Amino acid sequence: MINRVCIQRTGLSRSSAISEHHSGTFIDSIVKGMLSLVNISKPIRLDQSLTDLLPLSGASATMIPHEPLSSDQYPPQSNDGSAQRPDKPEEACGVFGVYAPSEDVAKLAYFGLYALQHRGQESAGIATFEGDRVHLHKNMGLVSQVFNEAILSQLPGDMAVGHTRYSTTGSSRVANAQPAVVETRLGPLALAHNGNLVNTTELREHLLKRDCNFVTTTDSEMIAIALGAEVDSGKEWLDAAISAFGHCTGAYSLVIGTPAGLMGVRDPNGIRPLVIGTLSGNPHRYVLASETCGLDIIGAEYLRDVEPGELVWITEEGMASFHWSPKPERKLCIFEMIYFARPDSVMHDESLYSYRLRLGRQLVQEAPVDADIVIGVPDSGVPAAIGFSQVSGIPYAEGLIKNRYVGRTFIQPTQSMRESGIRMKLNPLKDVLSGKRVVIVDDSIVRGTTSRKIVKALRDGGATEVHMRVSSPPVTHPCFYGIDTDSQDQLIAATKSVEEIAQQIGVDSLAYLSWQGMLQATGEDPNNFCSACFTGNYPVLVPELVKRSKLMLEKEKVVTV
Numbered sequence: 001m002i003n004r005v006c007i008q009r010t011g012l013s014r015s016s017a018i019s020e021h022h023s024g025t026f027i028d029s030i031v032k033g034m035l036s037l038v039n040i041s042k043p044i045r046l047d048q049s050l051t052d053l054l055p056l057s058g059a060s061a062t063m064i065p066h067e068p069l070s071s072d073q074y075p076p077q078s079n080d081g082s083a084q085r086p087d088k089p090e091e092a093c094g095v096f097g098v099y100a101p102s103e104d105v106a107k108l109a110y111f112g113l114y115a116l117q118h119r120g121q122e123s124a125g126i127a128t129f130e131g132d133r134v135h136l137h138k139n140m141g142l143v144s145q146v147f148n149e150a151i152l153s154q155l156p157g158d159m160a161v162g163h164t165r166y167s168t169t170g171s172s173r174v175a176n177a178q179p180a181v182v183e184t185r186l187g188p189l190a191l192a193h194n195g196n197l198v199n200t201t202e203l204r205e206h207l208l209k210r211d212c213n214f215v216t217t218t219d220s221e222m223i224a225i226a227l228g229a230e231v232d233s234g235k236e237w238l239d240a241a242i243s244a245f246g247h248c249t250g251a252y253s254l255v256i257g258t259p260a261g262l263m264g265v266r267d268p269n270g271i272r273p274l275v276i277g278t279l280s281g282n283p284h285r286y287v288l289a290s291e292t293c294g295l296d297i298i299g300a301e302y303l304r305d306v307e308p309g310e311l312v313w314i315t316e317e318g319m320a321s322f323h324w325s326p327k328p329e330r331k332l333c334i335f336e337m338i339y340f341a342r343p344d345s346v347m348h349d350e351s352l353y354s355y356r357l358r359l360g361r362q363l364v365q366e367a368p369v370d371a372d373i374v375i376g377v378p379d380s381g382v383p384a385a386i387g388f389s390q391v392s393g394i395p396y397a398e399g400l401i402k403n404r405y406v407g408r409t410f411i412q413p414t415q416s417m418r419e420s421g422i423r424m425k426l427n428p429l430k431d432v433l434s435g436k437r438v439v440i441v442d443d444s445i446v447r448g449t450t451s452r453k454i455v456k457a458l459r460d461g462g463a464t465e466v467h468m469r470v471s472s473p474p475v476t477h478p479c480f481y482g483i484d485t486d487s488q489d490q491l492i493a494a495t496k497s498v499e500e501i502a503q504q505i506g507v508d509s510l511a512y513l514s515w516q517g518m519l520q521a522t523g524e525d526p527n528n529f530c531s532a533c534f535t536g537n538y539p540v541l542v543p544e545l546v547k548r549s550k551l552m553l554e555k556e557k558v559v560t561v
């Protein structure tokens with residue numbers, strides 16, 4: 001049942017006939033590369049002509065020709081090949097939406113995604129709505145690599161939906177890039193998803209029974225198709241969305257564009273964040289973003305969070321709010337606060353920098369150590385290191401310099417470069433470290449491989465003692481809600497004691513922050529957070545099949561692009 005808390009508009013417009021916008025020349029120009037850029041709601045044969053394909057793909061979508069690299073030219077961000085996997089939990093995705101007639105919504109979305117780039121570096125996409133037509137561009141790569149002025153100028157409209165992706169379900173390839181666009185009887189929808197469903201098998205079976213077909217391998221496409229199926233059964237957008245979410249279990253923060261309006265949605269536990277802002281000087285022009293840093297960059301003002309189990313519906317008449325879940329229960333991912341979200345993003349009325357500072361202060365109370373300098377592992381360990389320094393009185397110093405100017409490279413280092421350690425990312429400052437007893441503070445340890453290299457680099461730099469302090473508890477369980485934390489057997493703390501880990505990474509001493517200390521530092525009710533990767537207490541039941549592989553949908557893929 002819809003619980004209407006506040007509504008500032010009534011009367012939903014139904015879309016009119018869809019206008020098509022493509023020509024033979026245009027079609028020819030996209031034959032080689034664009035198949036992978038279209039989310040198609042029915043299976044395709046690779047020998048099928050594009051004039052056959054476009055009606056299936058939502059003919060209202062205007063596609064921008066370009067020449068994307070094939071998916072195998074882009075190594076995955078971390079999915080496969082443990083030797084190349086980052087030794088950190090990897091964020092799922094960043095989502096962004098803006099409703100602002102008469103503004104350059106594509107450019108606003110571009111900068112919003114630019115600020116959310118840390119949430120996913122594999123692919124990026126923007127869909128804009130111009131009445132009943134959707135214009136879509138997405139590709140593999142960083143936001144700055146996927147878009148340029150010319151492309152953005154071909155994305156007109158009153159509303160935009162944007163996405164930057166790291167693959168947590170489905171492998172790293174162009175077809176899985178978002179937003180996912182699905183055609184419905186009310187016109188196209190474009191969906192951007194942050195999180196992970198845990199009931200994809202049931203949902204897929206449910207949708208197959210309704211004769212739905214899939215092209216990508218993502219749970220996000222399933223949500224879009226579920227919503228499309230509800231619309232096609234005769235429901236209007238809001239009822240259709242609420243029916244569709246009833247079939248979705250897990251973590252999902254969504255931004256959904258439709259010809260009638262823009263939706264922002266959080267799952268009943270609010271595991272992934274989603275905030276609402278208004279454009280400066282125009283309180284009726286709304287922005288949705290995974291984090292407040294996505295608002296700041298375009299000068300939007302933070303209004304509030306989308307609540308767990310809430311749907312906000314933004315149209316020309318304002319923003320309406322619907323609390324659609326019968327049992328919302330706040331379970332924000334604590335790792336968002338410790339590490340994933342940017343330190344300048346605001347959660348619970350303060351910057352995450354301030355929270356991370358408190359983690360460091362708590363850490364020194366729990367695990368003091370005698371040393372000459374405190375350094376943080378750039379960048380995420382720095383606030384806690386400063387907090388550690390403030391309370392311990394040990395001077396804070398920069399002992400590791402991060403190469404901030406390269407962005408993500410798709411060129412793989414040589415084997416010898418890889419073996420040489422972490423120097424591509426972090427370089428030790430010998431004149432700072434030489435002869436010093438060093439406390440190195442990091443936000444987490446996952447596999448321990450990077451920690452070992454950092455410790456070696458510090459010793460090579462002349463440190464006489466290296467003491468590691470970690471501003472979160474040991475990571476002992478994998479995440480199934482949109483964060484890639486490796487399988488349990490890869491998590492060093494799942495199989496080794498603190499002493500054994502200390503020995504393996506080569507430190508003189510090692511200590512983690514306690515679970516209680518981490519939650520106490522939030523200043524909030526500890527029950528308001530998911531901390532399952534530290535405890536194994538998952539707030540949403542995870543089926544065994546999901547635990548086995550995040551790539552299980554790969555086995556059932558419909559088409560290879």
Ligand code: SF4
Nearest residue numbers: 333479530531532533
């Ligand atoms: S399991 Fe860990 S990473 Fe996943 S949502 Fe919960 S706290 Fe966040």
